[in-house]
Amino acid sequence: MCGIIGLIASKSSPNNIEALVLGLKRMEYRGYDSAGIAFMAGNQIKTVRSKGKIASLEDKLGQSLESTKLGIGHTRWATHGDPSEINAHPHTVGKISIVHNGIIENYQELKQELIELGCEFSSETDSEVVAQLINYYYQQSDLDFVGAVRQALTRLKGAYGLAIIAEDQPDQLIVARQASPLLIGLSDHATYIASDPMAIISYTDRIIYLEDKEYAVLGAGSYQVYDFDHNLRDVTPETIELDPGQIQKSGYDHFLIKEIMEQPEAVINVLRGRIDKQNFSSHLGGLNLPDDYFRKIDRILIVACGTAYYAGLLGKYLLEKMLNIPVDVEMASEFRYRDPATSKNTLGVVYSQSGETADSLASLREMKRRGMLTLGIINTAGSTIAREVDGGIYLHAGPEISVASTKAFSSMSIATLLLGLEIGRYRQLSIERSMEVIQALGSLANDIEGVLSLDQEIKLLASKIAKFGHMMYLGRDSLYPIAIEGSHKLKEVSYIQAEAYPAGEMKHGANALLGDDLLVVFFLSNNFLYDKAKSNLAEVKARTSNILVVTDSEEQDLARGTIDVIRVKRVSDWTQGLIFNVVSQLIAYYVAVDLGRDVDQPRNLAKSVTVE
Numbered sequence: 001m002c003g004i005i006g007l008i009a010s011k012s013s014p015n016n017i018e019a020l021v022l023g024l025k026r027m028e029y030r031g032y033d034s035a036g037i038a039f040m041a042g043n044q045i046k047t048v049r050s051k052g053k054i055a056s057l058e059d060k061l062g063q064s065l066e067s068t069k070l071g072i073g074h075t076r077w078a079t080h081g082d083p084s085e086i087n088a089h090p091h092t093v094g095k096i097s098i099v100h101n102g103i104i105e106n107y108q109e110l111k112q113e114l115i116e117l118g119c120e121f122s123s124e125t126d127s128e129v130v131a132q133l134i135n136y137y138y139q140q141s142d143l144d145f146v147g148a149v150r151q152a153l154t155r156l157k158g159a160y161g162l163a164i165i166a167e168d169q170p171d172q173l174i175v176a177r178q179a180s181p182l183l184i185g186l187s188d189h190a191t192y193i194a195s196d197p198m199a200i201i202s203y204t205d206r207i208i209y210l211e212d213k214e215y216a217v218l219g220a221g222s223y224q225v226y227d228f229d230h231n232l233r234d235v236t237p238e239t240i241e242l243d244p245g246q247i248q249k250s251g252y253d254h255f256l257i258k259e260i261m262e263q264p265e266a267v268i269n270v271l272r273g274r275i276d277k278q279n280f281s282s283h284l285g286g287l288n289l290p291d292d293y294f295r296k297i298d299r300i301l302i303v304a305c306g307t308a309y310y311a312g313l314l315g316k317y318l319l320e321k322m323l324n325i326p327v328d329v330e331m332a333s334e335f336r337y338r339d340p341a342t343s344k345n346t347l348g349v350v351y352s353q354s355g356e357t358a359d360s361l362a363s364l365r366e367m368k369r370r371g372m373l374t375l376g377i378i379n380t381a382g383s384t385i386a387r388e389v390d391g392g393i394y395l396h397a398g399p400e401i402s403v404a405s406t407k408a409f410s411s412m413s414i415a416t417l418l419l420g421l422e423i424g425r426y427r428q429l430s431i432e433r434s435m436e437v438i439q440a441l442g443s444l445a446n447d448i449e450g451v452l453s454l455d456q457e458i459k460l461l462a463s464k465i466a467k468f469g470h471m472m473y474l475g476r477d478s479l480y481p482i483a484i485e486g487s488h489k490l491k492e493v494s495y496i497q498a499e500a501y502p503a504g505e506m507k508h509g510a511n512a513l514l515g516d517d518l519l520v521v522f523f524l525s526n527n528f529l530y531d532k533a534k535s536n537l538a539e540v541k542a543r544t545s546n547i548l549v550v551t552d553s554e555e556q557d558l559a560r561g562t563i564d565v566i567r568v569k570r571v572s573d574w575t576q577g578l579i580f581n582v583v584s585q586l587i588a589y590y591v592a593v594d595l596g597r598d599v600d601q602p603r604n605l606a607k608s609v610t611v612e
């Protein structure tokens with residue numbers, strides 16, 4: 001989704017333009033359709049924008065870059081108005097130039113008002129309203145630059161991360177935040193701003209995260225942060241741990257396959273120091289919940305979006321077995337506006353890779369408003385959700401760059417099992433069950449390594465799979481959420497229409513879909529439901545032979561009446577879902593490559609969805 005970068009440096013240099021462009025490139029993974037920068041060139045603002053990839057912006061900027069010490073940049077993911085140069089940011093109006101992430105909800109009303117005051121709009125965006133409004137106030141003789149921005153902020157409704165420069169104020173960069181992430185990076189040579197730390201990690205690791213309803217007035221080497229009531233805030237920069245090396249492809253063709261292959265390491269990282277073998281439990285230092293609360297919890301409510309939601313669904317299957325308390329999972333975009341029943345002992349858990357997903361954040365705030373205690377299962381340290389939950393578990397999976405989430409799903413599921421161990425040992429979880437979970441987790445990195453060795457086998461199958469126009473993923477028990485996540489992954493990166501069903505549910509309607517153009521991916525585990533699931537497979541086989549079976553059974557006869565069988569190792573029921581899921585990830589990846597898709601940045605999708 002949209003990305004903001006900006007800087008104000010002590011010396012004018014072409015390197016500052018380079019830093020803006022590099023920042024934009026570092027945020028490419030978030031998904032975007034146009035990009036642009038605006039910078040002080042002499043005593044004027046120069047704005048360069050382009051539709052499409054950053055490479056075309058670079059073409060426009062040319063080989064010999066101009067010198068500047070103040071600039072802002074943006075990658076846009078269209079919400080209001082087509083992806084086009086005219087709608088791309090920065091929006092420069094009069095002396096003012098702005099970049100904006102989020103959505104201005106009252107933009108139509110403001111636009112009408114400004115048109116009546118004589119302002120002429122050139123784009124279809126909600127964002128241009130911000131530039132017009134600030135420029136309008138700035139023209140009023142009694143307001144200076146900061147005053148004009150302050151005045152404009154009082155008029156805006158909705159979500160925004162904003163960076164603003166003024167042509168006649170080359171020593172000031174102003175930023176503001178309301179429900180859209182924004183951070184300030186401090187270095188000896190310049191002050192940076194960004195919506196994503198990735199954009200500036202090559203320059204600094206000293207960061208100030210702006211909170212909602214805060215703005216900051218920045219100079220080269222200076223910062224003043226204010227709340228919206230204009231009180232100066234006492235903020236302390238923190239040091240973040242991000243290694244620019246982690247955001248390279250390291251020899252892989254795509255980030256997606258790199259991140260799939262990183263899963264054994266991600267398993268080790270999320271488990272590191274967290275297994276308490278002595279007490280058959282886990283060490284989770286960040287939960288921040290009183291021990292006696294674990295005994296009082298009467299329900300767990302997981303809220304998330306997309307793949308994080310499917311990790312939550314898998315969590316429901318795992319946690320209900322471990323804790324014997326109801327676990328509900330809600331899509332955050334629904335939860336935030338529903339009127340769901342909660343109790344004071346309902347534990348709210350938000351799953352999020354980015355920690356910035358707007359619907360998940362709004363749901364978290366709703367849960368807190370109801371007085372619920374909340375935990376976050378989050379990958380991105382310092383993200384807004386991570387900062388607002390009462391406690392949580394960091395995944396330590398490293399940056400996930402590909403839009404399609406893979407390693408974060410595995411790590412979220414492992415964090416779920418760790419949470420189950422911790423809460424369970426305050427309740428009824430037996431030593432025997434805890435040991436099963438601990439042993440399963442202990443061998444998981446190796447088990448995943450084993451599935452990854454099927455890589456070439458799955459690659460060879462991809463062209464066979466890619467011929468189908470539709471796919472149906474089936475599984476039972478904890479393999480049902482895995483089937484849903486498998487279909488989600490496939491449709492995201494290959495654009496093949498895919499859906500998922502519990503295998504036992506097909507006869508109630510979806511059997512009607514079985515036909516020539518549809519491939520069934522059947523997840524069959526040799527677990528307590530093996531015979532039931534085999535009957536479901538037989539029902540499908542009776543209607544089509546377009547079936548790819550993925551199984552941990554060694555039964556040879558399963559191959560009859562299918563296009564192929566992928567065999568994985570039989571592991572514990574606690575972790576089998578993750579084994580099958582890696583197969584799904586590899587299928588999605590190789591099918592997308594076979595079809596020539598934009599694997600890491602699929603069309604119409606964004607990595608971090610910071611708008612509703």
Ligand code: M6R
Nearest residue numbers: 306307308352353354357404405
């Ligand atoms: O950052 P989050 O985990 O909160 O993101 C949630 C979803 O937007 C995300 O999982 C999305 O579905 C991915 N594209 C899945 O691959």
